[in-house]
Amino acid sequence: MPEQPPGSRPTLEAVAARAGVSRATASRVVNGGDGVRKPLVDKVLQAVDELGYIPNHAARTLVTRRTGAVAVVIAEPEIRIFSDPFFSQQIRGISKELTAHDTQLVLLLVEGPGDFDRIARYLSGGHVDGALAFSLHTDDPLPAITRRAGIPTVYGGRPSWTADPGDQAVPYVDADNRGGARAAVRYLKDLGRERIAHIGGPPDQTSAMDRLDGYRDVLLDVDPTLVAEGAFTVESGARAMAELLERRPDLDAVFAANDLMASGALRVLRERGVAVPEQVAIVGFDDMDSVAETTDPPLTTVNQDIEGQGRLMARLLLRGLDRDRTGSGPAPDSVITPTTLVRRASA
Amino acid sequence: MPEQPPGSRPTLEAVAARAGVSRATASRVVNGGDGVRKPLVDKVLQAVDELGYIPNHAARTLVTRRTGAVAVVIAEPEIRIFSDPFFSQQIRGISKELTAHDTQLVLLLVEGPGDFDRIARYLSGGHVDGALAFSLHTDDPLPAITRRAGIPTVYGGRPSWTADPGDQAVPYVDADNRGGARAAVRYLKDLGRERIAHIGGPPDQTSAMDRLDGYRDVLLDVDPTLVAEGAFTVESGARAMAELLERRPDLDAVFAANDLMASGALRVLRERGVAVPEQVAIVGFDDMDSVAETTDPPLTTVNQDIEGQGRLMARLLLRGLDRDRTGSGPAPDSVITPTTLVRRASA
DNA sequence: GACAGTCCTGAGAGCGCTTCCAGCGGGGGG
């Protein structure tokens, strides 16, 4: 690749001149070469190579009205995002899929509730063709924003309003939270545990609710004293565990709605001298490698393919964009990915 | 904001028409309004508001040759990126700073060694004005790529070649690894520990080397049997600890080059029934909240302001871009950020 | 009251690309 004096990259015009064709033909070749005779294609390609031609993205976007970029909006105001490998993994999956389709990833971190204006402006600004978003709370302004901006969007995690029968159908990708929770609790039950407690996540997150539902599915009529609410953080898990122990010193198992809370619970149990899993068995959720494998004892938990979810989100979105462009193809539908129980030492 | 039928956003032309001015004047107002009389400014702004006008980014880029976007290149092939909150925090800082300057963040994850071609093509494609990059190994092709593409770049972490007297000076932001390590080891020494071991990071990372140097600064002539090499992961820390215990059962302190390795070491010590900090004191590095506070016992470690480093990187880059544009201002210089020892229970 | 100087404004060129449309040449059917 020839070195370029900054700000003077060769244009299509130059390529065309060198190849002895018109700019139109050069353009056609650069974009796939359909309907151009072989010898001309070769001449143009050679010129491209010799000149080190790279298409000007802005010019192309200007006329095609497609940016080849997708926004990833992360609207998690909590500190949690820092310590949660969850996002990194999803993003890795997203990145892989987008890259494979020559699409760029623009990261939009929402810096607090007042920041949605900026996000709205950006999304409406034609900078991106579509968006991927996470962690929708009930009153999240994002869906309205993307709808108004006409930006196709795929969500990570089931949006809370989708339980409603409304027509607000949006495509999303989510793990089988309910099924995973069922498997976890059933496993504890099969172990012979009789007083299985639950440390739930924040009730405004559907993943937390779905996991709670799965817990209820197995235990049918649940004693409310066996259920405590956490916030998906280590600290909240510890607090919830302490609370549960106070209320129900006789509990013999805990299903925590995520690994971080399970690790907090584990700490409290250890501090109180409660043997895990002998006296209290504990199961987490997520199978975050940095957590589940490093707790003491290692955590039995529910695995979900987080990177795969990211890939899937991107794939769904790209498919939708393609559909918009070609005007045909199946409408993108939501996907629920499977979960599996991973047995380690904590239960 | 009026709802837009997709694909028919108002143009500057429309704004100008509605305001009864020329496109040129409308443009001036949209870009700050310098040299336009107040009444006209108001008329244009009102038209902008009524029409919900948002400038077309591609068109603007096409003529200004500036994209208003910056690439963040993460070339960490290791699995480490998944479980390491380090990046999330840096990115958060970068995002904050870029956002404050109306600049977008394009995330480029390098998907393996063969992927650099794609990165090079992208960086040369005029999609971004500058780049931020991390974790440079000695033979990293990135600096050459950005140089050839004429893309100003700021690095996170001291690049390995900067020890050389070469003219390859690049601006970077790094923590005071050596100073932090010195403080940690000196602290252990002041505690009365006499056989202080070190679990180092991979020797091709300057942060690992600098921390080792800091360790050596305090201990002057170090017994090589007290130094083991890890890979900045929990597992490698555990392995290194086992190795050290075998070689030097008499050691009474460990300085690990990061928190993850410290946590691995902690696990091994616990398994062997070694009391921490009574028999062996241990100090980590990074003060990663998800790790240092949740180990048992909580980790004494060296804190660095990771988010601040991210901010700083972005600021340095933006300043450089501004300088390129205006042709004046001080050349961006590297910055070393301070570190502080955080006392918890492990030492 | 005329003229120079200042301050604003608008016309227009052009950024690099895609794409419509017209035109050209050649092959096959009448």
Place this chain on the structure above:
DNA sequence: CCCCCCGCTGGAAGCGCTCTCAGGACTGTC
């Protein structure tokens, strides 16, 4: 042998914006 049609190519328009440049309105000065 002529005409039509098809496949390919080039000319040219135009995407939405910025910015130069020229000219108009106005002020101040002599």
